[in-house]
Amino acid sequence: MNGADASPVDRADRVIPGACFGYTRIPDEDAFVASHGRGSRIFTTAETELVDYTLGSGPLLVGHAHPRVTRAIAEQAAKGTHFYAMNEPAISLAELIVESVPRVEAVKFCADGSQATFFAMRLARAATGRETVMKFAGAYHGHHDYALPSFPGVPEDRGAVGADSLGIPAGATEKIVVAGFNDLVSAQDMARAHRGDLAAIIVEPVQRSLPPAPGFLQGLRELADETGALLIFDEVVTGFRLSRGGAQERYGVHADLVALGKAVGGGTAVGAVAASRELIEYLVPGSPGASQRSFMSGTLNGNPLGAAAGLALLRELDEARGREAIAAHVAEVSAGLRDLAQSKSIALDLVGPDVFFDVVFAPREPVVDLASYLSSDRAASTRFGAEMLHRGIYVVPGAKFYVSSAHTSADAERFLAAADAALDVVASVHDVAQ
Ligand SMILES: Cc1ncc(COP(=O)(O)O)c(C=O)c1O
Known part of the structure; x- marks a missing residue:
């Protein structure tokens, strides 16, 4: 077949191997090429319509092509797509972040969530004069070398390559130490063992879909204060989603540095590091106050299209x-899914805060941390996602389900009809009986 006759997926695979952009890959039989999106739906070049529970891996909190967001982008595009100069939308988005996120006084923009955690870690090292960063097993903070140690929790999860990725120099991970999420004692032991060199504790306040145990985040706050480390909340997922002020507002614990991404770009490439003015000033070339500078730059930092989209969203x-x-x-589909599982005597649980969720099968204990999460049948979860996708529900198999304000009861009905059949397949091939 020549290029012109090949299907769009095959055309993609020739020049974008795997026909995927990152570490998640759709099973070949359900691979598709997106044509356009509207509200909660994605339409493919093969003219199928999917109900989207992936939402661009999370950013599209008001759904696809929301008129307010597309209008804002179009209006800005007509004025200029990029300046590499201070601009009105970037200032307004920074103001909105400062107004919304507790204790944040200042912002520096970058181009995605990975850059935000990367710069937050560098800034923490600069401000403390120390090098070690503590993270939590199974957490994802993006694709850079300092973020990948211990991700994913288990290598075969989704077939993903993380900590064992080729190409990460040993030196990059030497100063990353790993504790257990929702295990304050392990965090205390680890932090105290490194107290003289601990620059930061970085945490996803909701790790993947696992909510924080009562007292865990507060315990980290106290641990940071005790050891002189800075507390970084990776709010790339939770920022503006859990509440206007993100996880800090929801859980009443404040961080020293906040990494933002996803929603703040309204579906375009925006990330941000937010903190006190004193900390952010480490990133300002030649500014008074900070005794040492920390390097930050990026061609697209402060891009006005991205800022306009984020503001509108x-x-x-x-x-x-x-x-x-x-x-x-989320409440509607969760209740429906639990009822379906109950009626089929399938051991199923939903994990997550109230605004997104993960589906776990047959956990051997209540799912509260990585060990109990991994005690569930992950292969069954991945199969469930694949079967949902096969039935017109776009989710990356094994990944969390994201929901937008554009999702309707009709979507919930489609979700549950697909789940009804998907659960039967899962139960026929996995040992998930109650
Ligand atoms: C908690 C968290 N941090 C950081 C990132 C990295 O963000 P990005 O993919 O925009 O680089 C992600 C991406 O999924 C994430 O979930």
Whole structure:
């Protein structure tokens, strides 16, 4: 077949091997090429319509092609797509972040969530004069060399390559130490063992889909204060999603540095590091106050298109009470899924806060941390996702389900109809009986 006759997926595979952009890959039989999106739906070049529970890996909190977001992008595009100069949308987005996120006084933009955690770690090292960073097993902070140790929790999860990725120099990971999420004692032991050199504790306040145990985040706050380390909340997922002020507001614990991404770019390439003015000033070339500079740069930092999109999304989310709609949809599909599993005597649980979720099968104990999460049948979860995808529900098999304010009860019905059949397949090939 020549290039012109090949299917779009085959065309992609020739020049974008795997026909995928990152470490998640759709099974070949359900691989598709997106044509356009509207609200909760993605339409493919093969003219199928999928209900989207992936949402661009999370950013699209108000759904695809929301008129307010597309209008903002179009209006900005007509004025210029990029300046590499201070601009109005970037200032307004920074103001909105400062107004919304507790204790944050200043912001520096970058181009995605990985850059945000990368710069937050560098800044923490600069400000403390120390090098070691503590993270938690199974956490994801992006693709860079300092973020990957101990991700994913188990190498065969989704067939993903993380900590065992080729190409990461040993020197990059020497100063990353790993404790157990929701295990304050392990965090205390690890932090105290490194107290003289601990620059930062970085945590996903909701690790993947695991909510923090009562007192865990507060315990980390105290541990950071005790050891002189800075506490970094990776709010790339939780920022503006759990609440306007993110996980800090939801759980009443403040961080020293906040890494933002996903929602703040409204579906375009934006990340941000947010903190006190004193800390952010380490990133300002030649500014008074900070005794030492820390390097930060990026061609697309402060891109006005991205800032306009992020602003439009975040304003819409607030003004249209989007978070409430998202939580209501999550409640609707969760209840339906639990009922279905119950009626089929399948041991299924949902893990997550009220605005996104992961589906686990037959855990050997209540799922509260990585060990109990991994005691569940991950292969069954991946199969469930694959079967859902096969039935027109776009989820990356094994990954979490994201919901937008555009999801409707009709979507919930489609979700549950697909789940009804998907659960039967899962139960026929995996030992997930109650
Ligand atoms: C918690 C968390 N941190 C950081 C990142 C990296 O963000 P990005 O993919 O925008 O680089 C992700 C991406 O999924 C994430 O979930």
